[in-house]
Amino acid sequence: MATHTSTGIAARSNVQKASLAVGAVFLLVGVLGFVPGITANFDQLHLAGHHSEAMLLGLFQVSALHNIVHLLFGAAGVVLAKTAGGARSFLLYGGIIYLVLFVYGLVVPQDSAGNFVPLNGFDNGLHLLLGVGMVALALVLTKGRAKARA
Secondary structure (H helix, E strand, O other), X not given: OOOOOOOOOOOOOHHHHHHHHHHHHHHHHHHHOOOEOOEEOHHHOOOOOOOOOOXXXXXXXXXXXXHHHHHHHHHHHHHHOOOHHHHHHHHHHHHHHHHHHHXXXXXXXXXXXXXXXXXXXXXXXXXXHHHHHHHHHHHHHOOOHHHHHO
């Protein structure tokens, strides 16, 4: 049975694996946001703002800026997965960012200039799930690590 120690896969902690997985999903979502067919109304994709009518998977309102943010966020998750501390930080602070984005989506009217990302109801629900999930991963997967160092 072969192990992957030469590539470092076996040596990664669970929090690093989670950060890598979450980062990879964000990269995939960022790319898919630029793919006609997967993104409905692709011809109405705007750089930014609530006027973009492009809908990833027919549900999530996206713009070029929204897709680029997903790509950058995904790249951060992959890069920060190189260390356990970086992975934990990505999941924890990234999750907090998504919780703030959830609240922002609730407060800012969908048809206002403040909705520059843009966000709709499906985005808001997903941001809540992402925020809670990422924070939970950061805390659960590193629980006891601080105790072990002390």
